[in-house]
C-alpha cells in the first residue's frame with residue numbers, strides 16, 4: 001500500500017470514528033508522525049493532502065528541513081515537536097517547529113518563551129501528561145505540583161500559548177486498554193478548563209496513535225498522532 005492509500009484509509013477511519021462519537025471529522029487533526037522517514041515520504045503525504053506533521057527529535061528534523069524547503073513544503077506545513085525536548089535545545093526547536101506538544105517543565109516553558117520572544121514569535125504548546133505515572137516516561141504526572149506551576153506561569157510566559165494537553169498511554173496491543181487513560185486526560189482537561197486560568201486555553205487533546213486512535217476519538221481527541229498506519233513500520237529507532 002502506498003502512503004496515499006494509507007492516508008485515505010486512515011482518513012476514512014477517523015471520519016467514521018468521529019461520526020460514531022457524534023463529532024465532526026473536521027474537528028480532528030491528523031498529525032502524520034514522520035520520524036525516521038525522509039523528506040520524500042513527507043512530500044508524498046503532503047501531496048496526498050496532509051499539512052500537519054510530528055517529529056520527535058530536533059536534530060533529525062534539522063537535517064530534513066533543508067530538503068523540505070527544496071521541495072517547497074517547509075513553509076506551508078505545520079511541524080510539531082512531539083518527542084521529549086531538553087531545555088538546551090529549546091532555541092533550536094523554536095526555530096524549526098510551529099508547535100511543541102511535549103512541554104513538561106517550567107524551565108523548558110521559560111526557555112521556549114524566551115527563545116520565541118527573541119525571534120518575535122509566539123509558539124503554540126501542549127503540556128505532556130504522563131497519564132499512567134510510568135517511571136521511564138517523560139511528561140508531567142497528573143497530580144504533580146509541576147502541572148500547577150506550569151499553569152500558574154502562563155501569564156508571564158508571553159511568547160508561548162498553552163493550548164491543551166498531550167499524552168502517550170502505556171503501550172498495549174489492545175486499543176481498549178488505552179480508553180481509561182484517554183478518558184482521564186479528557187477529565188483533567190475539563191477540570192483545568194473549569195478553573196478559567198488566565199492565559200491558558202484547553203481546547204486541544206492530543207491523544208491516540210496508530211493502534212488506538214479510534215478509541216481516542218471516542219474519548220474526545222482533537223489531534224491524533226499517527227505514524228505506522230501512514231508511513232509503514234519504522235526500521236530505525
Ligand SMILES: *Cc1c(COP(=O)(O)O)cnc(C)c1O
Pocket residue numbers: 033035056082083168209210211225226227228229
Ligand atoms: C512515534 C510516536 C507516535 C506515532 O506512533 P505510531 O504507533 O507509529 O502511530 C505518536 N506519538 C508519539 C509521541 C510518538 O513518539
